[in-house]
Amino acid sequence: xxxxxxGYFAGVIALTAVLVVALRNPVYSALxxxxxxxxxxxxxxxxxxxxxFAVQLMVYAGAILxxxxxxxxxxxxxxxxxxxxxxxxxxxxxxxxxxxxxxxVGQHGVSFGSTVERTALSSPSEEGNTExxxxxxxxxxxxxxxxxxxxxxxxxxxxxVLSKKDLSESPPS
Amino acid sequence: xxxxxxxxxITLTQISVxxxxxxxxxxxxxxxxxxxxxxxxxxxxxxxxxxxGSLQPFADAIKLFFKExxxxxxxxxxxxxxxxxxxxxxxxxxxxxxxxxxxxxxxFGGLSIKPFVISDINIGILYIxxxxxxGAYGIILGGWASNSKYSLLxxxxxxxxxxxxxxxxxxxxxxxxxxxxxxxxVHITNAQAGGFWNWNAFAFPAPQxxxxxxxxxxxxxxxxxxxxxxxxxxxxxxxxxxxxxSGLRFAFFYLAEYANMVLVSCVASAMFLxxxxxxxxxTLLSLIGLPSLAWIENTMWFAFKTYSFLFLFFWLRATLPRxxxxxxxxxxxxxxxxxxxxxxxxxxxxxFIAQQLK
Numbered sequence: 001x002x003x004x005x006x007g008y009f010a011g012v013i014a015l016t017a018v019l020v021v022a023l024r025n026p027v028y029s030a031l032x033x034x035x036x037x038x039x040x041x042x043x044x045x046x047x048x049x050x051x052x053f054a055v056q057l058m059v060y061a062g063a064i065l066x067x068x069x070x071x072x073x074x075x076x077x078x079x080x081x082x083x084x085x086x087x088x089x090x091x092x093x094x095x096x097x098x099x100x101x102x103x104x105v106g107q108h109g110v111s112f113g114s115t116v117e118r119t120a121l122s123s124p125s126e127e128g129n130t131e132x133x134x135x136x137x138x139x140x141x142x143x144x145x146x147x148x149x150x151x152x153x154x155x156x157x158x159x160x161v162l163s164k165k166d167l168s169e170s171p172p173s
Numbered sequence: 174x175x176x177x178x179x180x181x182x183i184t185l186t187q188i189s190v191x192x193x194x195x196x197x198x199x200x201x202x203x204x205x206x207x208x209x210x211x212x213x214x215x216x217x218x219x220x221x222x223x224x225x226g227s228l229q230p231f232a233d234a235i236k237l238f239f240k241e242x243x244x245x246x247x248x249x250x251x252x253x254x255x256x257x258x259x260x261x262x263x264x265x266x267x268x269x270x271x272x273x274x275x276x277x278x279x280x281f282g283g284l285s286i287k288p289f290v291i292s293d294i295n296i297g298i299l300y301i302x303x304x305x306x307x308g309a310y311g312i313i314l315g316g317w318a319s320n321s322k323y324s325l326l327x328x329x330x331x332x333x334x335x336x337x338x339x340x341x342x343x344x345x346x347x348x349x350x351x352x353x354x355x356x357x358x359v360h361i362t363n364a365q366a367g368g369f370w371n372w373n374a375f376a377f378p379a380p381q382x383x384x385x386x387x388x389x390x391x392x393x394x395x396x397x398x399x400x401x402x403x404x405x406x407x408x409x410x411x412x413x414x415x416x417x418x419s420g421l422r423f424a425f426f427y428l429a430e431y432a433n434m435v436l437v438s439c440v441a442s443a444m445f446l447x448x449x450x451x452x453x454x455x456t457l458l459s460l461i462g463l464p465s466l467a468w469i470e471n472t473m474w475f476a477f478k479t480y481s482f483l484f485l486f487f488w489l490r491a492t493l494p495r496x497x498x499x500x501x502x503x504x505x506x507x508x509x510x511x512x513x514x515x516x517x518x519x520x521x522x523x524x525f526i527a528q529q530l531k
Contacts, residue, residue: 027252027317034310053290054299062306062339066313066332073317129295142483 200230201248232259240420252318257425260311264432297358316414325456327413344513362448369452379523392437400493442478451477
């Protein structure tokens with residue numbers, strides 16, 4: 001049963017991920033991305049990670065993708081063809097990545113199935129999913145967690161500085 | 174297999190009962206809003222259809238049902254059709270985790286069912302927030318697919334507004350989560366039993382009254398209601414994102430807006446005002462010897478609290494003028510957000526000290 005669900009979610013994720021780059025209308029691309037986010041969230045449910053399911057929907061589908069749509073609706077009316085051109089260099093890089101993936105799958109292809117099974121069938125912990133994540137974040141992974149939040153803070157300050165170009169020129173009012 | 178079939182049948186019954194209740198509530202609200210606004214402005218409201226205009230919602234529904242269904246020239250037909258559904262589904266899906274009455278378990282055909290909540294999942298409130306945040310897609314895509322500048326601007330405004338105020342909604346309820354230590358709405362409501370002094374809005378050691386105010390203001394903004402109804406500001410944008418909509422599709426947007434109002438009111442009463450708990454310990458019906466009927470009293474209290482919040486929505490609409498867009502953004506980010514953050518800090522410290530003193 002778990003395999004059926006995994007197969008469905010993984011199949012739709014792969015299909016919509018291709019559609020995101022293949023569709024010509026950027027709004028349709030964004031919608032394909034929305035469907036993909038939904039199915040990634042569904043994958044979290046099959047792994048008993050309900051908290052991640054909600055966060056996936058809230059953060060990616062509910063906030064980030066809306067901003068994508070926002071930008072797409074404002075920008076693409078004027079320059080539709082600019083994003084549809086591909087250079088030959090991308091073929092080279094893409095080919096290199098495909099060879100890499102083929103090598104990796106060739107090496108680990110046998111153990112791949114067992115990894116999926118182990119993760120999918122792991123029993124949920126005694127305490128709730130949310131408590132478990134909170135506990136892990138503030139004990140075992142405290143340092144990476146704090147580093148990540150620091151990096152996000154720097155990015156936030158950077159965005160504010162970039163959007164306020166006249167910060168030094170304008171006199172304080 | 175029969176057990177599975179029975180369970181599916183029971184769940185489907187629960188779902189249809191709750192969807193029915195919500196739709197009836199929406200019908201009542203459309204009438205109540207016009208009546209309340211009328212009385213507040215010293216006029217009668219609808220009076221023609223039925224006694225005192227009581228059949229007006231049905232007249233409106235029949236009118237919308239038989240209206241011509243227009244798709245504007247140059248509109249994206251697929252998204253134009255999908256957008257009302259994308260707005261409607263997230264509005265209804267959240268009701269699955271709302272506890273309408275006491276946390277009872279009834280035996281039915283060898284199965285134990287919880288009659289007053291469809292699904293008690295352990296991420297209850299996060300589930301509601303996750304799907305509420307998807308409601309913006311219906312609005313933004315409806316605006317874009319209409320191929321009209323007014324609709325597009327209305328949709329974009331609404332998306333920006335919903336994202337900004339969603340953050341405040343999420344932060345306002347964090348204080349409640351700290352107090353009750355659970356994300357499940359059933360647990361949160363159960364923890365508030367035994368009198369109004371146990372409700373999260375007034376509870377020791379950190380009353381969430383400020384969080385309640387932030388929550389209510391933010392949800393008014395999130396449901397695009399006056400005074401935050403900039404996405405559909407008549408004087409600037411004709412009717413905002415549903416300018417081009419007519420007939421049933423318009424009705425879907427309308428239904429979604431009102432269902433969202435009912436949903437946020439249910440969440441407010443469950444999270445802050447004790448949900449189905451009466452403001453006194455226990456219930457009056459069990460005091461006079463009818464404990465098996467106490468659930469009637471409890472569900473009535475839940476309905477009363479929810480309808481009080483809905484009345485507040487109408488009251489605000491009759492009282493306040495619309496904000497300007499920059500005022501709306503400044504208010505959300507510079508006033509409500511700091512209050513919500515300060516509330517989290519104060520609540521955490523208070524709960525920590527209370528735990529140490531215990």
